[in-house]
Amino acid sequence: MSTWANLGLQDSASPLMEQLIFFHDHAFMLFFNNYVNRFLLHGQRLLYLLDEINEPSVTLKSIGHQWYWSYEYSDFNNIEFDSYMIPTNELSTDGFRLLDVDNRIVLPMNSQIRILVTAADVIHSWTVPALGVKVDGTPGRLNQTNFFINRPGLFYGQCSEICGANHSFMPIVIESVPVNYFIKWISSNNSSLDDWKQVLVS
Amino acid sequence: MTNAPATSSVAGPVLRGLHNATIKKNLAISLGLTAIITVAYKLMINDPKKAAYADFYSKYDANKSFERMKAAGRFQSC
Numbered sequence: 001m002s003t004w005a006n007l008g009l010q011d012s013a014s015p016l017m018e019q020l021i022f023f024h025d026h027a028f029m030l031f032f033n034n035y036v037n038r039f040l041l042h043g044q045r046l047l048y049l050l051d052e053i054n055e056p057s058v059t060l061k062s063i064g065h066q067w068y069w070s071y072e073y074s075d076f077n078n079i080e081f082d083s084y085m086i087p088t089n090e091l092s093t094d095g096f097r098l099l100d101v102d103n104r105i106v107l108p109m110n111s112q113i114r115i116l117v118t119a120a121d122v123i124h125s126w127t128v129p130a131l132g133v134k135v136d137g138t139p140g141r142l143n144q145t146n147f148f149i150n151r152p153g154l155f156y157g158q159c160s161e162i163c164g165a166n167h168s169f170m171p172i173v174i175e176s177v178p179v180n181y182f183i184k185w186i187s188s189n190n191s192s193l194d195d196w197k198q199v200l201v202s
Numbered sequence: 203m204t205n206a207p208a209t210s211s212v213a214g215p216v217l218r219g220l221h222n223a224t225i226k227k228n229l230a231i232s233l234g235l236t237a238i239i240t241v242a243y244k245l246m247i248n249d250p251k252k253a254a255y256a257d258f259y260s261k262y263d264a265n266k267s268f269e270r271m272k273a274a275g276r277f278q279s280c
Contacts, residue, residue, distance in 0.1 A: 018255060025251060029243040106279040109264065152268035154276060175277055178268055185279040 001099060001130070001156035010130045013151050013176070017132030019046050056114035056146055058107065058182075064117070064124025064137040064159065067166035071105055079189050085169045099156045104173040108182035109149045117143045125160035128172060134160055149176040 002010065012018040023046050061072040065082075073079040086100045107113055117126045119137035127134040131147045149155070157172040177185070216223070272280060 012255075022248070022252060025248045029240055029248055104278050109268075151262070151264055153271060175279055177277065177279060178265065181280045 001096065001154075012130060012132065013149050013153070013155055014131040014133075014147055015150060016046075016050060016148070017130065019049065020132050052146075054112045054146060056112040058111060059114045059116065060105065060107065061116045062118075062126050062137065064119035064121075064126065064163070064170075066121050066164050067159075067170045069124075069126070069159075069170060069172060071103075073186065076186050077189065079186065083172070085171050096156070098169060099158070099171045099173070101171055101173045104154070104175045106175045106177060106182060106185050107149060108179040109152050109176045111179060112146055112148055114144060114146050117145075122163045123161045124163050124170070126157070126172060127160040128155050128157035128174060130155045131174075133157075136161055149174070152176050152178065 009017075009021050009024060012021055023043050026042055058073070059075055061074060063070045063072070068082055068084045070080065070082045081103045083101045083103045083105070085098065086095060086102055088097055091097060091100065115126070115133070115135065117135040117137040118141060119139045121139060123139070124137040125134060126137055128147075131149060133145060133147050135143050135145050137143065153176055155174040155176065157174075159167055159170045159172075161167075163170075271277065
């Protein structure tokens with residue numbers, strides 16, 4: 001996650017982001033070099049790798065609202081929940097200001113994940129820098145991308161498209177856990193956390 | 203007059219081809235500096251970073267890391 005000590009890109013948690021970091025260093029080195037053209041193939045290889053078709057095991061839907069994200073896991077049990085930023089005055093002493101949320105996205109590590117991003121009102125953008133993901137959520141449109149998390153932990157991001165007064169206050173937190181824990185979490189959440197949906201499910 | 207300092211001769215101004223000569227000298231310096239900085243950047247930043255990533259992942263135990271974080275209560279889901 002971002003700290004005040006950051007000078008460059010965050011440490012990666014995804015193989016593609018790792019390659020993006022190396023390419024960024026490579027391009028920066030060539031910035032000082034006059035003879036660049038033949039070395040840009042390295043970047044083109046990566047560009048194609050980013051668009052590779054792979055078989056995702058989990059699909060996550062992310063809907064941007066003013067000013068929170070809502071998530072749906074329609075593959076199993078139709079799990080849906082909203083994710084609001086924890087206000088600073090309610091934050092615990094070990095929490096991260098403007099980054100922590102009440103309900104985190106839980107995803108399995110070492111699995112291909114597909115995400116579909118859209119929005120309900122204005123354009124938002126779902127970003128997690130450590131995974132090299134930034135996808136705009138536009139109302140009336142579904143944008144899809146894939147990513148892969150290669151280690152467990154918490155990964156933070158923030159909305160990246162100006163969307164109103166609280167644009168800076170709708171962060172994203174991913175909890176990456178081993179597959180068996182993910183399955184346990186999914187099975188324990190067989191009802192929606194939205195109050196009105198609790199009524200529908202029962 | 204008898205105590206006037208001895209004069210030393212100064213090179214005369216370059217009357218022809220000064221621009222070209224200056225450019226050639228500047229080009230040589232800039233190409234040299236570019237080459238040095240490029241190589242230094244590769245050796246001091248690019249290569250160590252790749253080695254650090256390779257080293258981290260060669261010794262990395264994801265499950266051990268997960269158990270440590272779980273024991274510290276970092277996760278909401280478990």
